[in-house]
Amino acid sequence: METIQSRIHLFKDMSVMLGRSMRHVSRSIDTIITVTIMPIAMMLLFVYVLGGAIQAGTDNYVDYLLPGILLIAVANSVGYTSFRLFTDVQRGIFERFNSMPVARSAALWGHVLTSLLSNVISLLVIILVALIMGFRPTAGILSWLAVLGILMLFTLALTWIAAIAGLAAKTVDGASVIAYPIHFLPLISSAFVPTASMPSGVRAFAENQPVTPIVEAVRALLFSKPVGSDIWVALAWCIAIMVVAYVFAMIVYKRKA
Amino acid sequence: MQNTIQVIGLKKSYRDLHVLKGVDLEVARGSIFALLGSNGAGKTTVVKILTTLLQQDSGTATVNGFDVVLQPSQVRQSISLTGQFAAVDDILTGRENIVMIARLRHIKHPHQVADDLLRRLGLTAAANRRAATYSGGMRRRLDIAMSLVGESPVIFLDEPTTGLDPEARIEVWNIIKELAASGTTVFLTTQYLEEAEQLANQIAILHEAGLS
Numbered sequence A: 001m002e003t004i005q006s007r008i009h010l011f012k013d014m015s016v017m018l019g020r021s022m023r024h025v026s027r028s029i030d031t032i033i034t035v036t037i038m039p040i041a042m043m044l045l046f047v048y049v050l051g052g053a054i055q056a057g058t059d060n061y062v063d064y065l066l067p068g069i070l071l072i073a074v075a076n077s078v079g080y081t082s083f084r085l086f087t088d089v090q091r092g093i094f095e096r097f098n099s100m101p102v103a104r105s106a107a108l109w110g111h112v113l114t115s116l117l118s119n120v121i122s123l124l125v126i127i128l129v130a131l132i133m134g135f136r137p138t139a140g141i142l143s144w145l146a147v148l149g150i151l152m153l154f155t156l157a158l159t160w161i162a163a164i165a166g167l168a169a170k171t172v173d174g175a176s177v178i179a180y181p182i183h184f185l186p187l188i189s190s191a192f193v194p195t196a197s198m199p200s201g202v203r204a205f206a207e208n209q210p211v212t213p214i215v216e217a218v219r220a221l222l223f224s225k226p227v228g229s230d231i232w233v234a235l236a237w238c239i240a241i242m243v244v245a246y247v248f249a250m251i252v253y254k255r256k257a
Numbered sequence B: 001m002q003n004t005i006q007v008i009g010l011k012k013s014y015r016d017l018h019v020l021k022g023v024d025l026e027v028a029r030g031s032i033f034a035l036l037g038s039n040g041a042g043k044t045t046v047v048k049i050l051t052t053l054l055q056q057d058s059g060t061a062t063v064n065g066f067d068v069v070l071q072p073s074q075v076r077q078s079i080s081l082t083g084q085f086a087a088v089d090d091i092l093t094g095r096e097n098i099v100m101i102a103r104l105r106h107i108k109h110p111h112q113v114a115d116d117l118l119r120r121l122g123l124t125a126a127a128n129r130r131a132a133t134y135s136g137g138m139r140r141r142l143d144i145a146m147s148l149v150g151e152s153p154v155i156f157l158d159e160p161t162t163g164l165d166p167e168a169r170i171e172v173w174n175i176i177k178e179l180a181a182s183g184t185t186v187f188l189t190t191q192y193l194e195e196a197e198q199l200a201n202q203i204a205i206l207h208e209a210g211l212s
């Protein structure tokens, strides 16, 4: 009985926390620009300015480009998640919650769910714009669900990395510095051009980092192509990063709280 | 009568800095207790231990009959904390801040509670402005309003009047007196003897040697 009661409270508390930090996202023009507008601008730039000169092997370059743009959007959100967590720790908001009869994990999960929900919304907006630009996927409902699943796993993996940075950082710069290497990964991957066109050193890096198999798997799913081993490599990367980052984030969280 | 707060032999060190060296104190139900001390005396450390945010190295502390280490969730059910630095959400409005706390305390009519508290703390006119636009004194009042949500039997206020203008300080004093009059136990810290004398039934001074 008491556990059911406390479960209900946990979900209620989490939804209050989610509502709160979703407001932080929707009231930050800066976040919306970086996470949604910038990837769209990049997509427009690459398709309409550079696309004509890029040999990607698809009729419409947007068909090739979109998966990478989606991952860039998620990667761009990481710094903001760290920042929101950092601010809560610094301003004593977590301390306030911790002195209240609120489930310990609710505050942290509120941030994680916010990252997930706000990214899903921003990804949908970007896909909508791509459709207007002539993006014509052939995927059925199951493949779309698989795409959504992979993107959400990728988001969770990065979110838990962001959580470590946000909780452990001593300064605001420290909290968001984690974002830079993550921003970099999609740029050196098969997001914009096939890796076959790259010099061998760069190519070796591009092919063995998490973003390339994720991009390839999403692209294959969207166009009903065989996903091959990419999807398993992609899942392995996402899950491994997520589990390791989660464990570390929890250690830091317990020490702080 | 049983004391609402009972502290025996409380010790706490940060590495080799011995901050609390055996603190004993008792606070009677419905009274105002003032913990006086200069910067770094350990006032915030005592408050954090009593509000379950920090664990002591040794000694025992009970709040509302519950041990802070063994029964932290019962302690949290009994208390409200206004920390030394206003813990308000800058992005939310004053009203949203209070409503959020009311929801987390599972209170029936969060908006009504918020309106009442905003009025009591003189924040009605600023209720729909983001807390980031508040002055220091307004933030402090919002912070206190958030702690009054749910009418906890024990309230901790860590330097509640620091940074307030004389008028706002008297307002806060009045609120504290009202709280005690309605049976709430108030534990506050301050750096001013005059404030402690004005408000408290009981004063303890925290200094190098411990309590006096």
Ligand SMILES: Nc1ncnc2c1ncn2[C@@H]1O[C@H](COP(=O)(O)OP(=O)(O)OP(=O)(O)O)[C@@H](O)[C@H]1O
Residues within 6 Å of the ligand: B014, B017, B019, B037, B038, B039, B040, B041, B042, B043, B044, B045, B046, B084, B191
């Ligand atoms: N997390 C910490 N790590 C190391 N030392 C700490 C920590 N927190 C507090 N201290 C030290 O413990 C001592 C007591 O700190 P505390 O914050 O309890 O004092 P205070 O009486 O509240 O002071 P103030 O009036 O400035 O708020 C100080 O010397 C402080 O530097």
Ligand SMILES: [Mg+2]
Residues within 6 Å of the ligand: B043, B044, B045, B084, B158
């Ligand atoms: Mg202090």
